[in-house]
Amino acid sequence: MDDTNINVIKYSGKKVKFSTSKLYASLKRTGAEDAIVNQIIDKVRDELYQGISTKEIYxxxxxxxKKKERHFASKYKLKKAIYELGPTGFPFERFVAAVFKYAGYSVEVGKILNGKCVTHEIDVTATKNKETIIVECKFHGEQGFNCNVKVPLYINSRYLDVKAHWDTNNQTESKLIEGWVVTNTRFTEDALKFGNCCGLHLLSWDYPKGDGLKDKIDRLGLYPITVSTLLTNREKEFLLNRNVVLCREVIEDVFYLDHLGISNIRKDRILNEIKQLCNSKNH
Structure with a gap:
């Protein structure tokens, strides 16, 4: 069968042509060798049919x-793992805070800041070198939902209100320099246009190109615990409820796994998986 003529249904319901190169690129991102990637592509292509969903292909x-290399499979499911941080969105805020923390910022989650007109609860406040940025996180629990222009419009007005108060009542030594919007999905064209025009920093799954959320996660090795292929959903929920969001945090504090009451053999396997994952980050 000529796979170039296979129509694939995306999460949004849109029809696109199947692309071998896209599948190849997503598998290669995991660090898997060409031989493994090509084997998988051959098997997937054999099973294609008209109208197959991207979800089924994934x-x-x-x-x-997963049969070949578990830690590669964990990297492959990164996008899905971010959705699994839901449903409240709070673990996503903690996750975004961790990304800034590991980039050298001191961070606070859910801080109340005064604006000129009203007070605002800010998802993440991050400070480095006496410069502060405030970050609003927009989490969607399902694929296919993008951030439209209303989001940066609203967040920009909050940022300006906080900045107006900050600049005139500055008891802190740091300067408020930037407002950010971070989403686990994508921005619409208008949202990008407005955000860039008004000076907001926009960070989505794959924006800015080459420095999106997925790139930062790979570069810093900041994988959420939801990428694990060995932890059960109940165990992941247990850890998230205790504010353990990163695989790294489990490596640093192994006692979290002790609380789960799992066998030493299984504990070693889980630790081995996440250590391999954190060590296989892209440079």
């Missing part, structure tokens, strides 16, 4: 990769 590729 699930098949994930299952095949």
């Amino acid at each position: 699930n098949r590729a994930f299952a095949l990769l």
